[in-house]
Amino acid sequence: MKKYLVEFIGTFFLIFTIGCTVIPPNAGALAPLAIGASLMVMIFAGGHVSGGHFNPAVSLAAFIRGKLTTVDLLPYWLAQFAAAAVAAWLMQFMKLPGAAVAFGIGWKAALLSEFLFTFALAWVVLNTATAKGTAGNSFYGLAIGMTVMTGVFAVGGVSGGAFNPAVAVGVTLMGLQTWNNLWVFLVGNFGGAAVAALTYKLVNGDE
Amino acid sequence: MKKYLVEFIGTFFLIFTIGCTVIPPNAGALAPLAIGASLMVMIFAGGHVSGGHFNPAVSLAAFIRGKLTTVDLLPYWLAQFAAAAVAAWLMQFMKLPGAAVAFGIGWKAALLSEFLFTFALAWVVLNTATAKGTAGNSFYGLAIGMTVMTGVFAVGGVSGGAFNPAVAVGVTLMGLQTWNNLWVFLVGNFGGAAVAALTYKLVNGDE
Amino acid sequence: MKKYLVEFIGTFFLIFTIGCTVIPPNAGALAPLAIGASLMVMIFAGGHVSGGHFNPAVSLAAFIRGKLTTVDLLPYWLAQFAAAAVAAWLMQFMKLPGAAVAFGIGWKAALLSEFLFTFALAWVVLNTATAKGTAGNSFYGLAIGMTVMTGVFAVGGVSGGAFNPAVAVGVTLMGLQTWNNLWVFLVGNFGGAAVAALTYKLVNGDE
Amino acid sequence: MKKYLVEFIGTFFLIFTIGCTVIPPNAGALAPLAIGASLMVMIFAGGHVSGGHFNPAVSLAAFIRGKLTTVDLLPYWLAQFAAAAVAAWLMQFMKLPGAAVAFGIGWKAALLSEFLFTFALAWVVLNTATAKGTAGNSFYGLAIGMTVMTGVFAVGGVSGGAFNPAVAVGVTLMGLQTWNNLWVFLVGNFGGAAVAALTYKLVNGDE
Numbered sequence: 001m002k003k004y005l006v007e008f009i010g011t012f013f014l015i016f017t018i019g020c021t022v023i024p025p026n027a028g029a030l031a032p033l034a035i036g037a038s039l040m041v042m043i044f045a046g047g048h049v050s051g052g053h054f055n056p057a058v059s060l061a062a063f064i065r066g067k068l069t070t071v072d073l074l075p076y077w078l079a080q081f082a083a084a085a086v087a088a089w090l091m092q093f094m095k096l097p098g099a100a101v102a103f104g105i106g107w108k109a110a111l112l113s114e115f116l117f118t119f120a121l122a123w124v125v126l127n128t129a130t131a132k133g134t135a136g137n138s139f140y141g142l143a144i145g146m147t148v149m150t151g152v153f154a155v156g157g158v159s160g161g162a163f164n165p166a167v168a169v170g171v172t173l174m175g176l177q178t179w180n181n182l183w184v185f186l187v188g189n190f191g192g193a194a195v196a197a198l199t200y201k202l203v204n205g206d207e
Numbered sequence: 208m209k210k211y212l213v214e215f216i217g218t219f220f221l222i223f224t225i226g227c228t229v230i231p232p233n234a235g236a237l238a239p240l241a242i243g244a245s246l247m248v249m250i251f252a253g254g255h256v257s258g259g260h261f262n263p264a265v266s267l268a269a270f271i272r273g274k275l276t277t278v279d280l281l282p283y284w285l286a287q288f289a290a291a292a293v294a295a296w297l298m299q300f301m302k303l304p305g306a307a308v309a310f311g312i313g314w315k316a317a318l319l320s321e322f323l324f325t326f327a328l329a330w331v332v333l334n335t336a337t338a339k340g341t342a343g344n345s346f347y348g349l350a351i352g353m354t355v356m357t358g359v360f361a362v363g364g365v366s367g368g369a370f371n372p373a374v375a376v377g378v379t380l381m382g383l384q385t386w387n388n389l390w391v392f393l394v395g396n397f398g399g400a401a402v403a404a405l406t407y408k409l410v411n412g413d414e
Numbered sequence: 415m416k417k418y419l420v421e422f423i424g425t426f427f428l429i430f431t432i433g434c435t436v437i438p439p440n441a442g443a444l445a446p447l448a449i450g451a452s453l454m455v456m457i458f459a460g461g462h463v464s465g466g467h468f469n470p471a472v473s474l475a476a477f478i479r480g481k482l483t484t485v486d487l488l489p490y491w492l493a494q495f496a497a498a499a500v501a502a503w504l505m506q507f508m509k510l511p512g513a514a515v516a517f518g519i520g521w522k523a524a525l526l527s528e529f530l531f532t533f534a535l536a537w538v539v540l541n542t543a544t545a546k547g548t549a550g551n552s553f554y555g556l557a558i559g560m561t562v563m564t565g566v567f568a569v570g571g572v573s574g575g576a577f578n579p580a581v582a583v584g585v586t587l588m589g590l591q592t593w594n595n596l597w598v599f600l601v602g603n604f605g606g607a608a609v610a611a612l613t614y615k616l617v618n619g620d621e
Numbered sequence: 622m623k624k625y626l627v628e629f630i631g632t633f634f635l636i637f638t639i640g641c642t643v644i645p646p647n648a649g650a651l652a653p654l655a656i657g658a659s660l661m662v663m664i665f666a667g668g669h670v671s672g673g674h675f676n677p678a679v680s681l682a683a684f685i686r687g688k689l690t691t692v693d694l695l696p697y698w699l700a701q702f703a704a705a706a707v708a709a710w711l712m713q714f715m716k717l718p719g720a721a722v723a724f725g726i727g728w729k730a731a732l733l734s735e736f737l738f739t740f741a742l743a744w745v746v747l748n749t750a751t752a753k754g755t756a757g758n759s760f761y762g763l764a765i766g767m768t769v770m771t772g773v774f775a776v777g778g779v780s781g782g783a784f785n786p787a788v789a790v791g792v793t794l795m796g797l798q799t800w801n802n803l804w805v806f807l808v809g810n811f812g813g814a815a816v817a818a819l820t821y822k823l824v825n826g827d828e
Binding site for chain 3: 149
C-alpha cells in the first residue's frame with residue numbers, strides 16, 4: 001500500500017504542475033523546465049520506496065524488464081490514473097479551464113514524437129535506475145526528469161509532449177486535449193516504453 | 208550556536224535573492240530558477256552542519272519526524288525569522304520598495320497552493336535528507352531547491368509562492384505582501400509541512 | 415555490437431533534439447538548455463555501456479587518451495554518423511526544412527569557437543569520465559551536457575555551436591548549414607579534441 | 622605547474638563565456654545560466670587537480686582556511702589574471718567591443734552586492750569542497766557554479782555580478798567596466814571571501 005501511495009503523490013504533483021504551468025496565466029517558455037523538475041524531485045523523494053515511476057508506460061517497461069511484479073502492475077496504474085483525476089479536479093480551484101490545442105503538424109508526427117521520447121524516457125529510467133552498471137548513482141532523478149524536459153522542449157509543439165498515459169488522461173480531463181486523440185498517446189507511450197525495455201534487455205541482458 | 212548561525216546565513220541568502228529577483232528591475236521570468244538555486248546551494252553548503260532547513264515549516268516537519276530536538280526548534284525559528292528581517296532591511300540599499308500584489312485568484316486558491324507545495328517541499332526534504340533509503344546521496348540540495356523552483360513556476364501567480372513562513376514575513380517586510388494575508392502562509396505552510404511529516408512516518412516508519 | 419547500438423541511440427537523440435529545437439517553430443532562446451540536457455541524459459543512460467561519446471571528436475580524444483581501442487574507433491564513428499543521417503531523415507516528418515544560416519562573424523571566428531569549445535568538451539569528458547581523481551562520481555553527465563549548453567549559449571551565434579562532427583553533418587543534412595562550411599567543423603572539432611587529449615595526458619599522466 | 626595550467630584553463634573558459642554571453646549579440650536573460658554552468662563544468666573537470674578555484678578571492682579563502690599553501694597563492698593568482706587577459710584578447714576575434722555600463726544603483730549597493738555574493742561563493746566552496754562533513758560528494762561543482770548564477774541573476778543589474786577579481790579585470794579589459802570601478806570589486810571580493818573563510822573556521826573548526 002505504501003508504494004501505491006508514493007506513486008499517487010508523485011504522479012499528482014507532476015500532473016498538477018503541468019496544469020499550473022501550461023494553462024494561462026502560465027510559466028510560458030519555461031514550463032518544460034518546471035515540468036521536468038517536478039518529475040525529478042518526486043523521483044528523488046519517492047524512488048527509494050516505489051521506484052518512482054509516476055507513469056503507466058514506465059511501469060510497463062519496469063514490468064517487462066523484471067523490476068515490477070505482476071501483482072503490482074495494476075495497482076500502480078490505478079494509483080497513477082487516480083492521481084491524474086485528482087490533479088485535474090483540483091485545477092478547477094486554481095485556473096480557468098484550458099483550451100484544447102490541436103496537434104501542431106498532424107497525428108503521424110505526434111505519434112512519432114510520443115513514441116520516440118517515451119522510448120528515450122524508459123531507456124533512461126531502466127539504465128539509470130535499474131542497471132548494475134550505474135548502481136548507487138545520485139543522478140537518476142536528474143536524468144529522468146530532464147529527459148521529459150528535453151522532450152517537451154523538442155516536441156511540445158507537435159504532440160503536446162506527454163510521454164505518459166496518465167499525463168495524457170490528466171490534460172484531457174483539464175480540457176487541454178480531446179478524447180479523440182487519446183489513442184495517439186496510449187499507442188505511442190506504451191509502444192515506446194515496450195521497445196525501450198526490449199532494447200534494454202538486448203543491451204544489458206537480464207543481469 | 209553554530210547551527211543557528213548556519214540557519215541564519217542560508218535563510219538570509221534565500222530571502223535576499225527573492226527580494227533582488229522579484230522587485231523590479233528583476234530577473235523576470237527566470238526568478239524562480241534563481242530562487243530555487245539559492246536554496247539549493249545553501250543546503251549543499253550548510254546541510255552538514257544544521258540540516259539546512261532555512262524554513263520554519265521544514266523545521267517543524269523535521270521536529271515531527273524526530274530529526275530536530277525540542278531544544279533546537281525555537282532557536283531555529285528565531286534564526287530564520289531574524290534572517291528575514293535582516294534581508295528585508297538590507298534590501299533598502301539595493302532596490303526601491305516593491306509593490307504588494309494581491310493573490311491572483313483569491314485566498315482559497317492561495318491557501319491550497321501554499322499547502323500543496325509546502326507538503327511537496329517537506330516531503331522531498333524528509334525523503335532525500337533524512338531517510339535510510341537515500342542515505343549518502345549527493346542530490347538532496349538539488350531535489351529540495353528545485354521543488355521550490357517548480358512551485359514558484361506553478362503557483363507563483365496564485366499565492367506568490369513562498370512555501371516558507373520566514374519568506375512570507377520577509378517579503379511582507381519588503382512590501383511585496385500585506386500583513387492581512389500572512390495567515391494564509393502560516394496556515395498553509397505549517398499545515399502542509401505537518402501533513403508531509405505524518406505521511407512520511409506512515410510510509411517510512413520511524414526507522 | 416551493443417556499444418555501437420548505444421552510441422547510435424545517444425547520438426540520434428542529441429541530433430534529433432537539435433533539429434526539433436532549432437528549426438522553427440522551436441524552443442527559441444532555451445534551445446541550448448534542451449540540447450545540453452539531451453546529451454546529459456543520454457550519457458547518464460548509456461555511459462556505462464559505451465562510454466557515452468555520441469561525438470566522433472570525443473571518440474578521437476578517448477582513443478588518444480587510451481580509453482577506446484583501435485578496433486572500436488571506426489565503428490563508433492560509423493554509428494555516430496549513421497545516427498546523424500537517421501535523425502535528419504526523420505526530421506522530414508516533423509518540421510519544414512530549416513534555412514541555412516551563415517556564420518555570424520566569419521569563418522575565422524567560427525573556427526576559433528569550434529576549436530575552443532570542443533577543447534572544453536573533450537577536456538571535461540576526459541577529466542570527469544576517465545580520470546582516477548574523479549572515479550565513481552555522479553556528475554559526469556551533468557558536466558559534459560552543460561559544457562555543450564554553455565558553448566551553444568556562448569558561440570551559437572558565431573559558429574552554430576556544434577562541437578561535434580556528427581552534429582555538423584546532421585544539421586547540414588537538415589539544411590541548417592552548407593556543405594562548404596563542413597571543413598570548419600571537422601578541423602575545429604577534431605583539432606580541439608586532440609589538443610584536449612594531449613593536455614589531459616600532460617596534466618594527468620597516463621594513469 | 623600542472624595545477625597552474627588547470628587554473629588557467631578554467632578561468633579562461635569562465636571569462637571567455639562571460640564575454641561571449643554578455644556582449645551583444647548575446648545570450649540575453651539566460652547569460653547567468655551560461656556563466657554559472659561554465660564555472661560548474663570547469664570545476665568538475667579541474668577540481669581534482671587544482672581545487673578548481675578560477676578566482677583569486679576563492680584562492681585567498683582557501684589559503685586562509687589552510688587548503689592552499691603560501692607557495693601556491695601567488696602563482697594561482699598569476700594564472701587566473703593571465704587567463705583574464707588572454708580571454709579579453711581573444712574576444713577581439715569574436716565580438717565588437719562591449720560598452721561599459723555604470724553601476725545600476727551606485728557604488729555602495731555595488732560594493733554590498735559584491736561583498737555578499739563573494740561571501741556566499743566562498744562559503745559554498747569551503748563547505749562543499751573542503752569540509753569533512755561533505756567529503757566525497759558529487760555536487761560541489763553544481764553548488765559553486767549555481768551560486769554564481771544566482772548572484773548574477775540577483776545583483777547583475779547592481780554591480781555587474783563578478784564576485785571574482787579576475788573576472789573584474791577581464792570584463793574591464795573587454796570594455797564592459799571602467800578602471801575607476803575596479804577597487805569596488807577588489808575590496809568587495811577579497812573582503813567577502815576573507816570573512817567567509819573566517820566564518821567557515823568558526824563553524825567547522827580547523828578539522
